[in-house]
Amino acid sequence: MTRLSIGIDGYNLALPRGTGVATYGFGLTETIREMGHSTLGVFGVDVGTRTETRELFFYDRIGRERLPETRRQRRRRIRREWLQMLRGATAAQVPMTDRVEKGAFAEKLPAFDRLVSLDGLFEIADRRLRHLDSFLTLHVDNPPDIMHWTYPVPVRLAGAKNIYTLHDLVPLKLPYTTLDRKGDYLRLIRHCLTSADHICTVSESSRNDILQLFPDVPANKVTNSYQTAPVPSDLLDRDAAEDARFVEGMFGLQHRDYFLFFGALDPKKNLVRIIEAYLTSQSKTPLVIVGARHWGTEQESRLFGGGGIALYGGPTAQGIRQLDYLPRSILLRLARGAKAVLFPSLYEGFGLPALEAIRLGTPVISSTTSSLPEVVGEAGLLVDPYDTNAIAEAIRALDTNPAIAQRLIDAGPAQIAKFSEAAYRQRLAAMYARVLQA
Structure with a gap:
């Protein structure tokens, strides 16, 4: 394929703490670069008005909350955003120099060839969708051939083919597990499906959901590219x-002597049943839970009442340890040494933690629902995520029978091969070629 310029949004990359979609965006950008294409990062960070200070402000403000404003500053900003909402908006070019030391961002931001940013981009777009029922048109100098939005955002880049990745339709399939305003979400997805040049998704399960819930969408407009598990090669080597030794020294955990859950603490992750099953199993192997608390809803927040693990308002047994958000490099080391990663989610568009664990050589307990059988295959124990006893039986099996764990580990390489970097590049190349030819 001819060398292309491809834009990637920074909607999730700019969040203070990592998300699965941020990992997806990071891996997508790196894969596009490996394919020989140039990349443009599109962000919503305030970089000011002066060209000479945009790079400075970008790296100072990315991942941070908005700076405190006076009442006058806030009025001016809102007035400006309303004008941009009505007229369309233009993102400013962020110079790429060696003036700012960027080593601290190596795990957070891909190495984009170009950067542009507009203060409040995604908030302005949300306002336009709510008030005018249409997407914001964004302009940039020298637009890319393709703009690949990694998340359903109400923005369209002028001068480019616009692709939107819909990872899942969980707010529509399991509305009781998310805090999205369902009417707004449905409208956003409908606009994505109608205005996009193409839709990308990450599993056959999600592709089927899209085509079943929106039967007017042509099947050839939706591509399942899957994704890969971007585990650093230096860790695998x-x-x-x-x-x-690192994990023992830092956390006091022995190799293959702890179970691990990691991910956002939202209801679809099934954390209540995971803890119930762990306690029911009567395992003496510790359960380590890694996740940011702010994702929880009322039920999940009760799990962490009083600053420690609690179940339905009461304290649990001593084997459960909670860790807050960890840098990705440390989290992957922790996953590499676990006896098993527990990931029996109620629903997943892909289920990246499960694939990351398999790539690291760690057995997985996962679900028979949604995309997870595709992702886990024979490299994990698949259970009904609504059946606490089934989860407990799987925990007991891996806790007491090393042969089962070894069978899962041995099945890992064949499963990982289905999601290799080479296969991912081929699927993306085919999708991009099809979009440009349409």
């Missing part, structure tokens, strides 16, 4: 014993 490193002796596992080195990571084991």
